[in-house]
Structures are given as C-alpha cells and as structure tokens.
Amino acid sequence: MRDSKxxxxxxxxxxxxxxxxxxxxxxPDAVDALDTLDHPTAVxxxxxxxxxxxxxxxxxxGLDHPHEIIALLPEGLAEAILGDISADRRVDIFRKLSEGxxxxxxxxxxxxxxxxxxxxLTYPRSxxxxxxxxxxxTLPPDMRVEDALRHxxxxxxxxxxxxxxxxxxxxxxxxxxxISLRDLIMAEPQAPVGSIVPRREPLTxxxxxxxxxxxxLISKYDLLALxxxxxxxxLIGIVTVDDVIDAMVDETTEDVQRxxxxxxxxxxxxxxSFPKMMKKRAxxxxxxxxxxxxxxxxxxxxxxxxxxxVVLTLFIPLIMSSGGNSGSQATSLIIRALALGEIKLxxxxxxxxxxxxxxxxxxxxxxxxxxxxxxxxxxxxLHDYGEHWILVALTVACSLIGIVTFGSLSGSMLPFVLKxxxxxxxxxxxxxxxxxxxVTGLIIYFSIAYAILQGTLL
Numbered sequence: 001m002r003d004s005k006x007x008x009x010x011x012x013x014x015x016x017x018x019x020x021x022x023x024x025x026x027x028p029d030a031v032d033a034l035d036t037l038d039h040p041t042a043v044x045x046x047x048x049x050x051x052x053x054x055x056x057x058x059x060x061x062g063l064d065h066p067h068e069i070i071a072l073l074p075e076g077l078a079e080a081i082l083g084d085i086s087a088d089r090r091v092d093i094f095r096k097l098s099e100g101x102x103x104x105x106x107x108x109x110x111x112x113x114x115x116x117x118x119x120x121l122t123y124p125r126s127x128x129x130x131x132x133x134x135x136x137x138t139l140p141p142d143m144r145v146e147d148a149l150r151h152x153x154x155x156x157x158x159x160x161x162x163x164x165x166x167x168x169x170x171x172x173x174x175x176x177x178x179i180s181l182r183d184l185i186m187a188e189p190q191a192p193v194g195s196i197v198p199r200r201e202p203l204t205x206x207x208x209x210x211x212x213x214x215x216x217l218i219s220k221y222d223l224l225a226l227x228x229x230x231x232x233x234x235l236i237g238i239v240t241v242d243d244v245i246d247a248m249v250d251e252t253t254e255d256v257q258r259x260x261x262x263x264x265x266x267x268x269x270x271x272x273s274f275p276k277m278m279k280k281r282a283x284x285x286x287x288x289x290x291x292x293x294x295x296x297x298x299x300x301x302x303x304x305x306x307x308x309x310v311v312l313t314l315f316i317p318l319i320m321s322s323g324g325n326s327g328s329q330a331t332s333l334i335i336r337a338l339a340l341g342e343i344k345l346x347x348x349x350x351x352x353x354x355x356x357x358x359x360x361x362x363x364x365x366x367x368x369x370x371x372x373x374x375x376x377x378x379x380x381x382l383h384d385y386g387e388h389w390i391l392v393a394l395t396v397a398c399s400l401i402g403i404v405t406f407g408s409l410s411g412s413m414l415p416f417v418l419k420x421x422x423x424x425x426x427x428x429x430x431x432x433x434x435x436x437x438x439v440t441g442l443i444i445y446f447s448i449a450y451a452i453l454q455g456t457l458l
Contacts, residue, residue, distance in 0.1 A: 010036065015044035023049060027056040035064045043072045055084045058093070061246050067096035070105070079108030086160050088133040088243055091120040119236070128214050129207030131244070132228045132237030133160040140170045141177075141194025145187045152181070161240055164225040167194055174233040178202055204229045207236065215244045216341045309457040311385055312449055315370075315396050316442070322366055323403035323441040324434030327411030330355055331433050334415045335425045348416040352409060359408030366404055367397035388456045395445075395452045402448060403441045410436060 010018050010033060018037070022030040022045065034042050034057060046054050046069070058066055058081055070078050070093055082090055082105060094102055094117060106114060116134045123129025137159050139148050148165075156162045165184070167176045179197050187196040204227045205214055218226050218241055228237040334351060337343045343351065374393035377383045385392050411433050415425035450458055 016048040018045045019048040023053050027060050031060045031063045058085045059089050067093045071101045083113050087116050087135050126211050128205045128209040128228045132239045134237050135160045136238045137165045138168045139193050141167050142192050145191050146189035148193050175235040214239050218244050319445050320438045320441050323407035323437040326404040327407035327433040327437045330408045330411035334412050338425050351412050355408045355412040359405030363401035363404030367400040371397040395449045399445045399448045402444045407437045
C-alpha cells in the first residue's frame with residue numbers, strides 16, 4: 001500500500017535492507033513501497049536489489065515516474081534494465097525521457113532493442129502500434145509440436161506472453177494463424193503446428209487502429225492478445241490484454257476530464273504545472289463563458305416581457321437546468337454507446353426517433369410535477385403567483401416539455417455531429433451541452449409564455 005504505514009516501515013532502513021524487504025513482496029506491492037521513497041533512495045534500493053526483480057519493478061505499470069528514476073541510475077544498470085524490460089514498457093519510459101537522456105541511454109542498447117524502440121516510437125501512443133510489444137512468439141507451420149514446446153521453453157523469458165502464439169511464413173513473416181499454448185499442449189507431439197487448429201481468417205488490427213477499436217475486439221472475442229499487422233500481412237507486434245486495461249484507464253480519465261469541460265491532462269494532477277493547468281482549463285472555460293453570454297443576450301431580448309410578468313423569472317433556473325440535465329443525460333448515454341461500438345454513425349436517425357419520444361415523456365413528467373408544485377404553493381398560500389397563476393403553471397409545464405425534448409434530442413445528436421466532423425465525441429461535455437440548451441431553452445420558454453399569456457400578463 002502506498003500509505004504512511006508503508007513509509008514508516010521503511011524509514012531509517014539502509015537501502016540494502018529495503019531491497020531485501022521489497023524482493024520478498026509481490027512486484028505490484030513492492031512498486032507501491034518503492035513509490036513512497038524519494039528518488040535518490042529509490043535509486044540506491046534498485047542498485048542493491050537482485051537484477052531480475054529490479055526489471056520486474058520497471059515492468060509494472062504502477063511505478064510512478066519510472067523515467068525519472070531510470071535517468072538517475074548508473075548508465076550500465078539503466079541500460080541493462082531498459083534492454084531487459086518489455087518493449088511496450090520501454091517505449092513508455094522513453095516517451096517521457098528528455099532528449100538528452102534518450103540519446104545517452106540509447107547508446108548502450110543492443111541493435112535489435114534500438115530498432116524495436118525506434119519502430120514503436122513512430123506510432124502515436126493512442127494507437128495499436130503505440131501500445132503493442134514486439135516480443136511475441138512465432139512458429140513456422142511445418143515445425144513439429146514437440147519441437148515447438150521445446151522452443152517455447154527456451155525463449156519464454158524473452159517474450160511478453162507465451163499463451164498466444166503465432167504461426168507465420170518464415171520467409172515473409174506474414175501471419176498465417178494464431179494458436180494457443182493449450183492447443184500445443186493437447187496436440188499430438190509429431191503433428192505440424194500448422195495442422196492442429198482449423199484454418200480461419202485471423203483477427204488482426206493495423207498499427208494505426210485506435211485503442212478503442214483494439215479494446216473492443218479483445219473484449220468481444222475474449223482474447224489474451226491481438227496481432228498487429230502491416231498492410232502486407234506481416235506480423236509486427238501484439239497488443240496484450242493488460243496493455244488494453246492500462247489504455248482504457250487513460251481513455252476513461254481523458255473522457256471524464258473532457259466531460260468536465262476542459263482539455264484532457266497528459267500527466268497526473270499533482271504533476272501538472274500551474275501555467276499548464278491554467279492553459280488546459282482556461283480555453284474551454286472561455287468558450288463556455290462566451291456561450292453563456294448568449295443567454296444574457298436572449299434575456300435582454302425578452303426584457304420587456306420580464307418587466308410585464310416578473311413571475312416568469314422565478315422559473316428560469318428550473319427551466320434551464322432541466323433542459324441541460326436532459327441533454328447531458330442523452331450525451332453521456334450516446335458517447336458511451338459509441339465508445340463501446342453499440343451504435344454506429346449511421347444509426348443517428350434511429351437514436352433521434354428514440355430520443356424524441358423519450359424527451360416528450362420525460363418532459364411531460366417534469367411538466368406535471370411543475371404544474372402540481374405551482375398549484376400546491378398557490379392553494380396553500382406559500383406564494384402568490386397572481387390571478388393568472390393557472391396560465392403561469394401551464395406555461396411552465398409546456399416549457400418543460402419543449403425544453404426537455406429539445407435537450408434530449410440535441411444532446412443525443414451532438415456526439416454524432418462531432419464524430420462526423422472528425423472530433424472526439426467526448427468533447428460534447430456536460431457544460432457544453434448545458435450551455436447550448438440554456439440559450440435555446442430561454443427562447444422556447446419565452447415563446448411559449450408569449451403564446452399562452454398574451455392578452456393577460458403579456
């Protein structure tokens with residue numbers, strides 16, 4: 001646990017003693033304990049630790065600031081660890097290193113490791129190529145099962161996973177068929193590996209496939225790993241299920257931040273500098289503020305009506321919040337459904353036909369509650385809405401129906417519009433939808449009020 005108790009247990013111990021304690025733990029728990037130490041102490045502990053366990057520490061996704069620690073290690077140890085950890089973890093660390101540290105540490109890497117690193121760094125982090133590892137197991141189709149099992153035992157330590165194995169053409173490295181370790185164990189020892197599973201079109205992705213597409217395939221087909229192939233069919237890497245889990249945590253974090261009406265942070269909250277935090281938040285806040293200024297403009301347009309029927313101002317917050325809430329609900333549902341692949345861009349009209357009656361029903365429910373509330377308050381003498389209170393109650397009820405319906409419809413369509421324009425649908429944040437519905441909600445409210453109250457209050 002990364003808490004004060006762990007820190008207290010390690011306080012005052014020599015690095016060698018801490019290293020012994022950590023080496024007796026499971027790697028994830030040892031990583032949490034290491035994260036309670038300052039960087040110089042952590043470096044000393046890693047130097048005193050058995051090399052294999054130090055490698056395990058850097059292979060764990062939970063290690064905070066691995067790039068900062070690796071940069072402080074003696075060059076020989078740092079280069080050895082970087083050469084031994086999994087390819088995807090190596091590239092994650094290199095992405096965060098300064099240019100000077102990259103060049104310094106890359107010099108001690110083997111040619112194969114350097115080539116793999118250079119290849120992975122060419123792909124954006126949010127793509128299959130940016131998530132994949134190049135350490136996977138391949139077999140030629142004519143190799144006998146018993147020879148394949150012997151080969152797996154020899155190379156297992158160097159591979160990301162041995163549970164998913166890939167039969168490839170030895171000359172071109174084109175993917176022929178994936179097989180599992182279980183398939184090999186259960187097969188006849190003398191059988192060629194290419195004959196032990198039915199031949200079918202393998203599930204693959206291109207290196208530029210988005211991580212959401214990758215996660216959807218792994219989830220749908222219960223895969224432990226998904227092969228990444230070039231257009232020629234050559235197998236260049238695999239994305240494992242643990243990489244997808246880490247990627248989805250990042251994706252969810254970004255979506256939550258966008259839902260709050262700001263740019264996604266590219267580092268943990270406590271690591272973002274004050275100026276960068278302001279830059280991330282100020283842009284969207286300014287856009288939303290300008291949007292809300294349209295609300296003020298709309299109210300100025302109906303200033304005369306407000307002077308004649310001041311009672312209408314009492315319900316403006318109620319009307320605006322109800323529309324914004326219904327729009328935010330619809331937006332959240334559609335963004336989630338798009339992310340999970342439950343709906344496609346072409347389904348927009350089906351969603352519209354579904355949200356239209358939903359908005360009418362929800363609006364009618366809220367409108368009825370609003371009408372009853374005004375009636376009760378008037379009859380019990382809790383507030384006097386004037387001699388035309390029934391018309392005021394009817395105005396509020398009808399406005400709620402119209403605004404909630406509009407909110408549901410616009411909130412559900414906005415993610416489709418953004419996706420069609422090439423933007424992330426998550427950009428349709430709750431504050432953005434609420435701002436849009438606020439402006440149109442006022443227009444709907446005062447238009448209905450004018451139609452119902454004309455000749456009485458207006």
